[in-house]
Amino acid sequence: MRSRQSLLEIFSTFLQFEGDRVSVWAIDARLRRSMQQCLQQSDNSETSGNFWALYWYKVWQEDEGNDPNSFAHLIAYLQETCYWSAQKTMTNFALTQYTLPDCFQVAISKVQKILSGFNPQQGFSLQNYASAIFASTIRDTLRQRQEVDICTNWALLRKVSQKRLIESLQNAGLSAETIATYILAWNCFKSLYVPTQETATRKLPRPDEATWAVIEQRYNADRRQVPSAPAAQPETLEKWLNVCAQAARSYLNPNLVSINTPKAGQDTGELLDDVPESSRESLLADLIADEEDQTRQDQRSQLNQILEAAIGQLDPELQAILHLYYRENCTQQQMAERLDIKQYTVSRRLTKAREQLLKKLALWSQETLHISLTSALLQSMSLVMEEWLQQHYKPSSSV
Incomplete structure (x- = not known):
């Protein structure tokens, strides 16, 4: 490029x-x-x-x-x-x-x-x-879509939350009455079709006939809770649940539309064409007058020093985890094998390392920049710190 x-x-x-x-x-x-x-x-x-x-x-x-x-x-x-x-x-x-x-x-x-x-x-x-x-x-997005792509319909229906499933069905244009019926069927399915430990959760197979019979019994007993819900047999319930799975799959993994897409029904023009012209002479003058590049450069230099010192104060194991994750691009499973610990332990200690660094950054922001910390600001700092870590551990030979 x-x-x-x-x-x-x-x-x-x-x-x-x-x-x-x-x-x-x-x-x-x-x-x-x-x-x-x-x-x-x-x-x-x-x-x-x-x-x-x-x-x-x-x-x-x-x-x-x-x-x-x-x-x-x-x-x-x-x-x-x-x-x-x-x-x-x-x-x-x-x-x-x-x-x-x-x-x-x-x-x-x-x-x-x-x-x-x-x-x-x-x-x-x-x-x-x-x-x-x-x-x-x-x-x-890739993790979510990867999960959606490799899951069977039945695995996806067990993983999706009720809130997200309702959003998916609404996005598919279904009526409130139909959504209420489908959610009732889904709740019966989720409570009664529980995979065993031997079952691969992502490749969960279709329920057997005995399970469908139990789901049907539960649904028809509970449908009084939803006035619009009709009686249903296993074949109908299976059809409804497949509709739910497809709606969730489409909602969680939507088709991508480029901002350079031509306008509908027109031979020329793109989505970004409809922007009016504007002039901001006074704002431009104010911005030039207020420019303080040197101050921002000094702050960035201080930020580097604060985070580098904070990394040096971490436990050796936390430093090793950061190195493996950011420098060697290891997955948590690979890190667990290298360090001979459980994967969930790697996840917790990686989170702990980030939290300790974020605390140092937040304290510096309060004392040096006199910034009042809010949840939104901490989230913003966390994103900036993540980018800094990626740059800090980047091999010197990288282009």
């Missing part, structure tokens, strides 16, 4: 894929005109991509997220960050059904979430913050 060089490109072009590869940087003419206008107003004195990212972020923030022009500029800016996050994360998953464009689209759809959680006062760049969320989003 060719890296973009000019600010016009960085804030007005979007990746287009052909098959599994990037084919071209597509130019959005409306965004290009918007960026040209801003560069002319600033007399080209500001050439930093980070500066303009903060500018468009503040435009977006000032308009409470209602300025599609600023939002589109930020999506364009984060294209390369998203691409490299997708490529790096995919290497840790042995998946053949999901391509790089799939993962890219999963991640880029989270730009709204990224902007809502980003706080430039913490001293982190938008790219680093976005990279952590992109990677986390892709990992979570």
Whole structure:
């Protein structure tokens, strides 16, 4: 993939894929005109991509997220960050059904979430913050979809929660009465079809006839609780439950739609075309006046020192776990075998190591940046720390 060089490109072009590869940087003419206008107003004195990212972020923030022009500029800016996050994360998953464009689209759809959680006062760049969320989003999505793909209908129905199943059926367009009936059937199935320890949970087979008879008996006895629920035989219950499984599968593993998809019923145009032009001369002047790059660089340097010192204070076993996980990209099972401990112990100690580092980071933020800690801020710090750990343990020979 060719890296973009000019600010016009960085804030007005979007990746287009052909098959599994990037084919071209597509130019959005409306965004290009918007960026040209801003560069002319600033007399080209500001050439930093980070500066303009903060500018468009503040435009977006000032308009409470209602300025599609600023939002589109930020999506364009984060294209390369998203691409490299997708490529790096995919290497840790042995998946053949999901391509790089799939993962890219999963991640880029989270730009709204990224902007809502980003706080430039913490001293982190938008790219680093976005990279952590992109990677986390892709990992979570791939794990979930991998689980959905390899589960039989009956295993999936035992794993899915009632809340998620209701959302799935609502997403499928079913009526409230039908959903209530299906949920009753599902509860009867889940309470009566309990796999044995010898049964592979992901490959759970269809219930046998005796189990279906018990499920039918329970359902017809309990259906008085749902006035709209009709009487049903095993064949009908099986059909309903397969509908539930398919709805859950579609909801948890939806089809991906590119933001470059042509508009429906039109020969030309894409989904990103409908963005109005805007001008923010006074905000641009304020942002240039308030720019404090040196302060942010100092804070980033302090952050490195704090986290490096915190790692040095961890128990040797916790340090080893971090090294195996981030440096050698080991799975928890591989780590358990290397360290001769149980997998659940690895999971707990990895969580403990992260929590200890996060406490050090939070304390530093309170004392140095005078930031009041909230749950949202701690979550944001956790994402930034995750990205820092990935960079910190990256082999020096990596490109």
